[in-house]
Amino acid sequence: MEIDFVADFEGVASLLFIVVNxxxxxxxxxxxxxxxxxDEKALIYGVQYFEELANRFSH
Incomplete structure (x- = not known):
């Protein structure tokens, strides 16, 4: 799953909420x-997002 919030938020102050109910x-x-x-099923989306974010900034 490809999530590209980084491009959406680049250059602007941003805040992200991950809804888990x-x-x-x-x-x-x-x-x-x-x-x-x-709702623990929702947590995987947050994990995937932050994994993608970490991968983008580590290269």
Whole structure:
């Protein structure tokens, strides 16, 4: 999977959020809410993004 946020954010101050809750399962609570649950399937996308980012800047 190729994610190219680097090109989109190049030269501008940027902030990225990786959402890890699942609205489709009725689990859309704010981060510090007692019912907040992490959809662990979403974490792989964050890992892939930061892996791609590290690879781009290490060469």
């Amino acid at each position: 699942n609205e489709a399962l009725g689990e859309a609570y704010p981060l510090h809410h007692s019912k907040f649950k992490v």
